[in-house]
Amino acid sequence: MKLASLKSEHPDGTLVIVSHDQARCVDVTDIAPTMQFALDNWASCSEALKAKYKSLNDGLEPNSSTFTSQSTYAPLPRSWQWLDGSLFLNHGHLMQQAFHLDPIADADKYPLVYQGAGDSFLGAKDDIVVADLKHGIDFEGEFGVIVDAIPMGSSAEYALSKIRLVVLLNDISYRALGPREMKTGFGFVQAKGPTAFAPIALTPDELGEHWQNGRVCLPLQVKRNGQIFGEPLGQEMHFGFHELIAHVAQTRPIKAGTVFGSGTVSNADPAKGQACISELRAKEMIQHGAPQTPFMQQDEVVSFNVIDPNGNSLFGVIEQRVTLSLASENI
Amino acid sequence: MKLASLKSEHPDGTLVIVSHDQARCVDVTDIAPTMQFALDNWASCSEALKAKYKSLNDGLEPNSSTFTSQSTYAPLPRSWQWLDGSLFLNHGHLMQQAFHLDPIADADKYPLVYQGAGDSFLGAKDDIVVADLKHGIDFEGEFGVIVDAIPMGSSAEYALSKIRLVVLLNDISYRALGPREMKTGFGFVQAKGPTAFAPIALTPDELGEHWQNGRVCLPLQVKRNGQIFGEPLGQEMHFGFHELIAHVAQTRPIKAGTVFGSGTVSNADPAKGQACISELRAKEMIQHGAPQTPFMQQDEVVSFNVIDPNGNSLFGVIEQRVTLSLASENI
Numbered sequence: 256m257k258l259a260s261l262k263s264e265h266p267d268g269t270l271v272i273v274s275h276d277q278a279r280c281v282d283v284t285d286i287a288p289t290m291q292f293a294l295d296n297w298a299s300c301s302e303a304l305k306a307k308y309k310s311l312n313d314g315l316e317p318n319s320s321t322f323t324s325q326s327t328y329a330p331l332p333r334s335w336q337w338l339d340g341s342l343f344l345n346h347g348h349l350m351q352q353a354f355h356l357d358p359i360a361d362a363d364k365y366p367l368v369y370q371g372a373g374d375s376f377l378g379a380k381d382d383i384v385v386a387d388l389k390h391g392i393d394f395e396g397e398f399g400v401i402v403d404a405i406p407m408g409s410s411a412e413y414a415l416s417k418i419r420l421v422v423l424l425n426d427i428s429y430r431a432l433g434p435r436e437m438k439t440g441f442g443f444v445q446a447k448g449p450t451a452f453a454p455i456a457l458t459p460d461e462l463g464e465h466w467q468n469g470r471v472c473l474p475l476q477v478k479r480n481g482q483i484f485g486e487p488l489g490q491e492m493h494f495g496f497h498e499l500i501a502h503v504a505q506t507r508p509i510k511a512g513t514v515f516g517s518g519t520v521s522n523a524d525p526a527k528g529q530a531c532i533s534e535l536r537a538k539e540m541i542q543h544g545a546p547q548t549p550f551m552q553q554d555e556v557v558s559f560n561v562i563d564p565n566g567n568s569l570f571g572v573i574e575q576r577v578t579l580s581l582a583s584e585n586i
Numbered sequence: 587m588k589l590a591s592l593k594s595e596h597p598d599g600t601l602v603i604v605s606h607d608q609a610r611c612v613d614v615t616d617i618a619p620t621m622q623f624a625l626d627n628w629a630s631c632s633e634a635l636k637a638k639y640k641s642l643n644d645g646l647e648p649n650s651s652t653f654t655s656q657s658t659y660a661p662l663p664r665s666w667q668w669l670d671g672s673l674f675l676n677h678g679h680l681m682q683q684a685f686h687l688d689p690i691a692d693a694d695k696y697p698l699v700y701q702g703a704g705d706s707f708l709g710a711k712d713d714i715v716v717a718d719l720k721h722g723i724d725f726e727g728e729f730g731v732i733v734d735a736i737p738m739g740s741s742a743e744y745a746l747s748k749i750r751l752v753v754l755l756n757d758i759s760y761r762a763l764g765p766r767e768m769k770t771g772f773g774f775v776q777a778k779g780p781t782a783f784a785p786i787a788l789t790p791d792e793l794g795e796h797w798q799n800g801r802v803c804l805p806l807q808v809k810r811n812g813q814i815f816g817e818p819l820g821q822e823m824h825f826g827f828h829e830l831i832a833h834v835a836q837t838r839p840i841k842a843g844t845v846f847g848s849g850t851v852s853n854a855d856p857a858k859g860q861a862c863i864s865e866l867r868a869k870e871m872i873q874h875g876a877p878q879t880p881f882m883q884q885d886e887v888v889s890f891n892v893i894d895p896n897g898n899s900l901f902g903v904i905e906q907r908v909t910l911s912l913a914s915e916n917i
Contacts, residue, residue: 374844
């Protein structure tokens with residue numbers, strides 16, 4: 256099943272089911288007015304939503320309309336809790352080598368995770384509006400999952416059964432501000448921008464054999480200004496999403512609609528490229544002693560896409576342009 | 587003006603105005619169904635809420651009822667964004683001295699802040715339900731503020747004008763889990779429990795002369811099992827709330843209903859005691875080479891109260907008991 260939230264007057268948007276070929280969508284607000292409502296009431300909503308998906312694919316929804324990713328919010332436009340991991344250890348290894356950092360103890364045993372701002376996610380085509388181009392504007396192509404309620408103390412296996420949706424996201428990062436915040440030990444606040452999501456959320460079954468052990472086993476295609484920047488594979492994720500969730504749930508109950516991110520997708524094979532600029536800069540530092548690739552500047556465009564072996568874009572495309580915030584008056 | 591959210595079938599509760607003497611309250615859901623709604627529509631709601639407060643205090647609200655803090659959620663029961671500072675530098679200095687840590691660079695220049703879980707705040711009398719008593723169960727008595735929308739790039743002065751409510755809170759912390767997470771640089775996730783709030787939120791004018799330069803200039807009384815644990819003064823906060831907000835707003839717009847915390851209230855004068863156990867343990871380590879005071883155990887009770895010079899409790903009392911989570915089946 257494919258779901259999206261169309262932009263509307265309300266910050267939570269209008270929930271729609273999107274056809275398998277992504278050409279059509281149908282309003283399902285009679286079943287669930289918002290994605291958060293659907294997640295809060297998954298047991299009672301999901302069968303009706305699935306039936307709608309089937310009839311839409313069968314051409315039996317006369318009230319369906321053309322689906323366009325320009326008009327979408329994030330599938331879940333805002334979340335009460337957004338927790339982003341760093342589950343591809345290759346990324347951390349490169350950072351440590353490039354910046355001569357001490358390795359993070361037990362990074363292969365405890366998933367790294369920070370809590371981010373979920374109050375206003377960006378849609379797939381929304382601009383990246385930054386305060387200052389000197390902040391080191393970077394993207395991070397990531398997979399994510401959105402879960403049902405999960406009690407404190409749940410096992411990874413139980414958590415796996417409560418993953419309702421899989422998503423594709425861009426964790427916008429301000430690299431010039433990260434090191435100071437990391438050194439404090441308090442985590443990223445200034446160093447993270449709003450997170451953007453591909454138009455469509457998928458139920459795990461929609462991924463078929465490409466959803467394995469809490470991982471999306473497909474390449475994440477990243478382009479910068481239309482040129483391939485990387486196509487790293489999701490299967491190299493050291494922890495599955497279920498292990499990240501169980502880690503967090505050790506001391507807190509998880510509410511329905513909580514979003515978990517994988518961290519930037521990163522592969523050991525250099526031929527796979529990378530899903531963020533800082534990783535390429537790290538490789539350059541290791542090879543040449545200094546970074547060569549600049550961070551994003553005004554009007555640069557980054558895009559993310561996940562294409563299955565049949566050539567289908569599974570989540571729709573994220574395509575975002577960098578632009579400088581216009582200063583408001585009297586603030 | 588004093589506001590509270592009564593427990594109800596809905597996670598956002600029922601918004602009420604509380605009388606100045608905290609004896610009575612009146613349902614104001616005809617003006618604003620929830621606190622989040624009131625904050626989202628402050629310009630259009632606040633005058634009507636103030637009028638209700640006046641008529642309630644004048645004994646002119648026949649539909650008012652007895653106010654009891656047992657029946658309250660947090661004033662804002664959940665928030666899209668919860669950012670907790672560490673604005674009392676004395677606390678950090680003691681921690682560094684006790685644990686022989688390197689001082690955090692520029693801690694007097696940039697406010698320390700982490701992003702916490704705002705998806706389900708606790709009411710003033712809710713139990714502290716923990717996964718494991720060996721996690722080093724601690725409390726942190728803090729002041730907090732809840733703001734209106736604040737654009738990215740706003741000044742501290744502008745932010746000060748957008749502080750709508752002042753609150754009293756307990757930032758529950760698991761000290762045994764903190765050091766590992768701080769070392770990663772990603773901040774606290776496992777190491778923080780749900781945050782609990784005193785029953786009543788005050789508009790800043792309600793504090794009169796005790797609200798100065800973005801600080802609550804009153805002692806925060808902390809009791810452990812009924813015995814005074816500390817009465818540190820709010821005025822020693824190194825940064826005002828407005829400075830914390832402007833720091834965060836440098837790279838992100840702030841939505842109405844965002845909650846900011848002061849960090850544990852801490853004074854240089856040892857006679858003032860402390861608002862968290864770890865600070866007393868740090869003092870013991872510095873004096874005796876080892877901590878002596880244990881963290882919270884099953885059925886211990888912590889309470890917080892702010893009493894003005896006339897003897898009035900301003901926010902109502904937080905009083906929470908520690909209890910161990912009962913393991914659920916099949917998770």
